[in-house]
Amino acid sequence: MENYIVAMLVFAGLYGMMALGLNLIWGMAGMINLGLVGFFGFGAYVSAMLTRRHFELPIPVGWMAAAVLTALAGALVALTVARLKGDYLAIVTLGFSEIVRLVGSNEIKFTGGTDGISGIPGPWRGSVSPQEFNLIYLGIVAVAVLVCFVICQRIRFSPYGRVLRAIRDDEQVASVAGKNVLAFKVQIFAVGAAIVGLSGALYGHYNAYIAPEGFVPLLTIYIVLALTAGGTGNNTGAVVGSLLVVFFLESMRFVVQYIDFLKPVQVAALREFLIGISLIVVLRFAPQGLFPERTPVHKVPSA
Amino acid sequence: MTPLEELPQLAINGIVQGTILAIPAIGFTACYAVLRYANFTIASHTTMGAFAGYVANVTLGLPAYASLLFAFVIPAISGVLCHEIALRPLLKQGGPLTAAIAAVALTIALENIIRFIFGNDLRGYDLPVYRDWRFDLGFTFVRIGPQQVENAAIGVAVMGAVFAFLAFTRTGKMMRAVADNAALAQIKGVNAETVARLANFLGMGLAGVGGMLLGLDTSIDPLTGFRAVLSIFAAAVVGGLGTIPGAVVGAAVVGIGEEFSLLVLDASYRTAVGFVAILVVLSFRPRGILGERAY
Numbered sequence: 309m310e311n312y313i314v315a316m317l318v319f320a321g322l323y324g325m326m327a328l329g330l331n332l333i334w335g336m337a338g339m340i341n342l343g344l345v346g347f348f349g350f351g352a353y354v355s356a357m358l359t360r361r362h363f364e365l366p367i368p369v370g371w372m373a374a375a376v377l378t379a380l381a382g383a384l385v386a387l388t389v390a391r392l393k394g395d396y397l398a399i400v401t402l403g404f405s406e407i408v409r410l411v412g413s414n415e416i417k418f419t420g421g422t423d424g425i426s427g428i429p430g431p432w433r434g435s436v437s438p439q440e441f442n443l444i445y446l447g448i449v450a451v452a453v454l455v456c457f458v459i460c461q462r463i464r465f466s467p468y469g470r471v472l473r474a475i476r477d478d479e480q481v482a483s484v485a486g487k488n489v490l491a492f493k494v495q496i497f498a499v500g501a502a503i504v505g506l507s508g509a510l511y512g513h514y515n516a517y518i519a520p521e522g523f524v525p526l527l528t529i530y531i532v533l534a535l536t537a538g539g540t541g542n543n544t545g546a547v548v549g550s551l552l553v554v555f556f557l558e559s560m561r562f563v564v565q566y567i568d569f570l571k572p573v574q575v576a577a578l579r580e581f582l583i584g585i586s587l588i589v590v591l592r593f594a595p596q597g598l599f600p601e602r603t604p605v606h607k608v609p610s611a
Numbered sequence: 612m613t614p615l616e617e618l619p620q621l622a623i624n625g626i627v628q629g630t631i632l633a634i635p636a637i638g639f640t641a642c643y644a645v646l647r648y649a650n651f652t653i654a655s656h657t658t659m660g661a662f663a664g665y666v667a668n669v670t671l672g673l674p675a676y677a678s679l680l681f682a683f684v685i686p687a688i689s690g691v692l693c694h695e696i697a698l699r700p701l702l703k704q705g706g707p708l709t710a711a712i713a714a715v716a717l718t719i720a721l722e723n724i725i726r727f728i729f730g731n732d733l734r735g736y737d738l739p740v741y742r743d744w745r746f747d748l749g750f751t752f753v754r755i756g757p758q759q760v761e762n763a764a765i766g767v768a769v770m771g772a773v774f775a776f777l778a779f780t781r782t783g784k785m786m787r788a789v790a791d792n793a794a795l796a797q798i799k800g801v802n803a804e805t806v807a808r809l810a811n812f813l814g815m816g817l818a819g820v821g822g823m824l825l826g827l828d829t830s831i832d833p834l835t836g837f838r839a840v841l842s843i844f845a846a847a848v849v850g851g852l853g854t855i856p857g858a859v860v861g862a863a864v865v866g867i868g869e870e871f872s873l874l875v876l877d878a879s880y881r882t883a884v885g886f887v888a889i890l891v892v893l894s895f896r897p898r899g900i901l902g903e904r905a906y
Contacts, residue, residue, distance in 0.1 A: 340708055342715060388890060394708040395649040395852070396893060399844050402651075402715075403886040406841055414879045529716055577727040584720030588697050588713050595705055 314442045318514055320554040321449035322507045327534045327546035328453075328460050329503035335541040335601070336469060337496045338476030339386075342398050344504055344531055346405030349523035351378045351505025352512040353412060356425045359513075361418075367431055371509045378505020379498040386497030390490050405525060412520040424519025428512050445514050452510060453547065456503050460543045463499075472496055473541075526580060530557070533587040537594070541601030548598060556586070614874050616751035621870040627759045629846075629866025630766035635821030635839070636846035636858040637773060638814035644790035644853040645810035648707035651714040652693055653818045653843060655721035656686040657836030660819020661826040662725055669737050675827065678736075679765065682823035683816040690815025691808050693717055699807070718837075726833040733830040762824050769820060770859065773813075777855065786810060790853065818843075838882070842869065845885030849892045851902015860900050864888065 326344060333341045354377045355370035357363075365373075389400045412419045419425065431448065433441050463469045474482040475489055483489045512518045530553055538549020560582060564575050590597075635657050642650045664682035667673045673681075697717055702710040741757040777783035788796040789806045797803055821843075822836055842865055850861025869884045876883075892899055 340712070342712075388894065392893060392897075395643075395711060396848070398649055398651075398708070398711050399848065400889060400893070403841055403844070403889060407883055407886055410880065410883055414877060525715070526719060529719060532712060533716075571730070573730050574727050577723040581720045581723040581727070584716040584718075584723070587716035588701070588720075591701055591705065591709055591713050591716075592697075595709070 311439055311442055314439075314446050316554055316558055318442070318446050318449050320551045321446070321453045322511050322514075323531060323534055323554060324453050324547040324550035325456050325507035325510075326504050326531045327538065327550050328456050328543060329500040329507070330531055330535050331541065331543060331546045332460060332463065332472075332496050332500035332503070335535065335546075336464065336472040336476065337493060339390075339493060339497065340394055340398050341401045341497075341500075342525070342528055342532075343385075343401030343403070343405035343408075345523050345525060345527040346401075346408040347378050347382060347501045347504040348508035348511070348527065349405070349408050349412060349518075349520070350381055351375070351508030352518045352523075353419055353425075353508075354378065354505070355509035356428045356512045356518055357418065360428045361420065361425050367429060367513060370513070371506060374509035375502040375506040378508070379502035381505075382501025383494050383498040385501075386494040387490075390493040390497075402525065405523070405528065409520045409523055412523070419520075422520060424517060424522075425512075426517045428516050428518065430513045430516060433516070449510060449514075452506065456506075457543055457547060459499075460503075460546075463496075464543060468492075526583070529583060529587060533583065533590065535597075536587065537590050537597055539597030539599035539601060542597070542599040545597050545599035545601075552598075557583070612751070617874065618871075619748055619751060620753045621873060622867065623753055623755060624759075625867030625870035626863070627763045627866075628870060629863040630763045630770075631821060631824045632839075632842055632846050632866050633859045633862035634766055634769055634824065635818040635843045636850070636862045637770070637855050638817030638821070639843055640847040640850070640853055640855060640858040641786075641790075641817070642810050642814035643847070644855070645786060646702065646710075646807055648702060648710045649714070650698070650811075650814070651711060651840075652690065652698075652718045652721065652815070654836040654840040655718040655725070656690055656815040656818040657822035657825070657839055657843070658722060658725055658831070658833060659686045659689060659822070659836075660816075661822035661831040661835050662729060663819060664823035664826070665734055665736060665831060669734070672737075675736065675738060679820055679823060682819045684819075686819030686822075687812045687816030689721070690811040690818075693721075693815075694807065694811040722833050722837065729833065731832060733832050735830045736827055738827065758827060762827055765820075765824060769817070773817070773855070776813075782809060786813075841882050842866075842885040845888045848889050849899055851899025854899070854902045857899055857901035864900070 326348060330341060330344055333339050351374035355374040358365045358373050359367055359370040385404055389397050392400065413422050430441060430445065432444060436444065471482060471487050471492055475492055479489055534549035534553040535546050537552055539545025560579050564578055635653060639650065639653045660682040663685035664678040667678035667681035668675060698710050698713060701713045738758070743754040743756045746753050746755065777787055785801050786806055786809060788799065788801055789803060793803060825839055826835060846862035846865045847858050848861070849864050850857030850859065865885050865888055868888060869881045872881060872884045
């Protein structure tokens with residue numbers, strides 16, 4: 309049971325990082341990203357290919373490379389789509405995540421195709437007991453969440469973050485004020501993508517196995533739900549929201565399995581159905597989330 | 612076979628594919644034209660149509676043509692309900708982007724209702740099997756299946772009906788008026804709510820017909836709509852989001868493009884063609900071939 313709780317906390321941490329990344333891109337800069345899972349998968353593949361499939365580089369190198377390369381991919385996507393309106397952005401980012409999955413399934417030489425990549429090394433896996441490994445990994449994920457959280461908070465409360473919010477609220481005003489809107493958008497998209505990519509890399513090394521069917525749009529919905537429930541625009545909300553979503557998902561697992569006339573496929577369908585519905589309910593009845601975004605107030609020094 | 616010898620066959624397949632694709636693309640673009648947000652429930656309504664047609668055809672034993680009616684009506688009703696219960700309040704309260712996000716969540720919910728009832732197995736329609744026709748073009752042969760011809764004919768007939776509806780009926784003109792200028796239409800006494808309901812009814816119904824037509828050729832499962840959705844978006848965006856003739860042109864471009872891509876790409880990358888088409892069009896002609904500006 310402790311093992312199970314630790315594993316769920318690891319997932320809550322990974323989701324929390326994704327929610328932080330989404331909060332930078334969407335919550336602060338106002339660019340919808342429905343292709344979050346694409347960046348997550350991209351990071352997971354980069355790290356797994358570098359540390360297992362093609363080279364045997366040390367694990368931290370894989371993590372770093374995942375963050376850097378996903379940032380590049382994010383910048384590239386942002387450059388292509390930064391000028392687009394919301395609807396188009398939603399379509400293109402959703403398409404991007406499907407392309408990542410498509411490439412993952414078909415470039416068998418690099419990604420192992422639908423079989424995925426197995427045996428991805430984990431830090432000290434094998435030399436410690438599984439319980440200890442779980443705890444060590446929880447520690448690593450906790451540190452990663454903390455680092456990302458601090459970075460995101462710094463961005464949020466800095467003049468840089470203020471510009472992002474200005475762009476979100478009115479792009480034209482921001483550019484009239486002399487801000488290079490495109491540069492800001494590309495940069496923040498890259499930073500957000502890097503965090504999501506790192507989360508994906510951490511996932512791969514924890515799970516020891518990745519495959520294209522692990523990177524489905526449903527995961528993006530989890531994260532949007534986490535961020536919306538926690539409070540869009542608020543980093544604390546992103547992390548707390550992820551904890552809530554994992555708790556919600558897992559408690560549903562327990563409830564649903566007691567309805568014993570259901571087939572396994574029906575149980576899975578029921579869970580996914582409830583997730584979809586709960587996002588709609590949250591959007592409708594608690595659009596601000598648990599921790600509404602409060603724009604930081606800057607004290608004007610008295611003259 | 613050399614590429615030149617393959618070309619006629621690919622062109623025919625592409626035209627058939629484009630004709631089928633145009634139906635859900637018209638549905639998507641019609642909803643967008645009236646309501647101004649990307650209604651992602653198009654994916655699950657495509658699947659829903661495929662399954663409604665399946666129940667009519669296999670469970671009730673109706674012929675394929677009669678089943679198409681089911682494939683239209685069930686998703687059409689569901690589309691109106693989705694709009695009334697979930698999406699309209701969100702559109703009012705949070706704007707188009709909130710509605711689009713909610714639509715993604717809704718499409719996952721609907722897809723799982725279908726999965727709950729039917730499971731994940733592949734299912735096929737109950738259709739008579741015909742032999743393909745073979746034509747000799749002198750330098751190469753082409754094969755055409757009677758089913759392909761039938762699907763394309765149905766596609767053309769549905770498109771014709773939609774165009775006639777929009778051009779000649781009062782309700783169709785109302786829809787076009789709202790799409791063109793919602794405020795002006797309101798002043799002229801057009802009820803925006805009625806038109807929104809109609810757009811959802813028509814749009815999701817067309818998605819359903821498209822889903823069944825896509826399934827007639829192969830088989831259906833709860834992911835049928837989701838697999839097609841990138842091509843549907845591509846058709847709508849390439850043609851110009853919000854214009855119905857654009858959706859037809861876009862569908863032809865994407866359908867033929869997907870087939871021609873087989874000359875240089877592996878068949879599994881077929882859906883990537885739609886995505887590339889979206890990127891190319893948005894980079895060089897953001898309004899699409901026939902549409903308005905994307906930004």
